[in-house]
Amino acid sequence: MTDAAGLSEDLSRQADLWAAASVRPHHLGHRERLRDRALRGGIEALPDYELLEMHLFRSIPRGDVKPLAKALLTRFGSLAGVLGATVAELRTVKGVGEAVALDLKLLHHTALRIGREQVARRTVITSWAQLLDYVKVALAHEAREQFRVLFLDKKNQLIADEVQNHGTVDHAPVYPREVMRRALELSASAIILVHNHPSGDPTPSTTDVDMTRQVIEAGRALRITVHDHLVVGRDGVASFKALGLM
Template identity: 45%
Template sequence: MADAAETAAEQKGAVTPDDKSGHRARLRDRLLTAGRDSMADHELVEYLLTLAIPRRDTKPLAKALLREFGGIGPLFAADAESLKRVPGMGDTSAAAIRIVQATLLRVLHGEVKARPVLGNWQGLLDYLRADMAHRLNECVHVLHLDSRNQLLRDEIVSEGSIDQSAIYVREVVRRALDLGSAAIILVHNHPSGDPTPSKQDIAITRDIADACKRLGISLHDHVIIGRNGHVSLRSQGLI
């Protein structure tokens, strides 16, 4: 069954097929010859949407999406249900947006797995920011590392409300033992955008560090990700 929202929106197009094809061709040629820096954010989104909604002028929708989510980063991190709440968006167009985020994370995750994490710290931060910086709810990851500091697993251990997510010391340590992890890195995001650690962040980090140490597991770091940057609790001397 055709996506009703997208089909209805296509039928309201205000430009002729010739106008649309000519404009899209110009966008395509500019992208291929001059590169991504030659295009504004709304033009990148617009061209992506043309691949999902071929019979529609997608410029107004691209601009509406950027306004709704506050920029291209938050847009590509948005979940499908949030995307589909924007008038004119349906399953096909939401999937087009989501595939960009999925592809980016797949590439960055592959780069993280290819090298020891501690020797590729910037690559790890790039991956974490792409995955977590624009999330609307707090989410906690544990990165499990082997004895060579290669990434074994990146697991979500908790997803909470807009400003709270629980981390259970016993569950984190038990999972590390199950996987044979030599070390772990805790990561969570602050939806407020400010990555400054709270007293609770510091306390739970120290509890986990103590529990891990007794079992011969290293807690390398606890990284807090926000839209405005990141904070490493180890670099702050808090572990």
């Protein structure tokens, strides 16, 4: 009986081992299935976390990256938030090393350059939707205030997009004379002011309004037009012109 009981126990243990060996981790084959689904249904049909997963496949050659993709989206709120985060911010997420953070920033800057090209090839005033998309990608998720100026030629085509100043979480100093000096150097006929509100709310402040008026006055004497001032936040883009503030 003892031998029979021992044999039965051995057989049961062996059966358990065979069963365990036959169960594959759920993520095995997931990459191939996701790639196939993207090819069949179109990449545009993928939800954000799967799109991010597919990008992470290149940074992390093996393993299940779905939890990391979801963790990034939870931490930064959206795909745009993930790409707009700094390298230091990205590395606060468990599983994100230097290589992953760099790859995500490369994707962000690729999107920025594509957006800038789309704006630069056309008259800015008639490609307003592309301009708004571009400034949102550039600034909506910046952790500090950043003041930029878009310099335009006589045809209102983009000459340059330059960062004039970085600031704190709620202030970036602006010097109207410096803005106009740079406009003269570039032979710009008009400018569009752009800055972000890291709080997320793009509503212009009293300080924003006062500063804009100073820049307009500085440009008037030089016959340089200020077409608009755009304030960018995660909640949208506010236009001074549309709001009747200039």
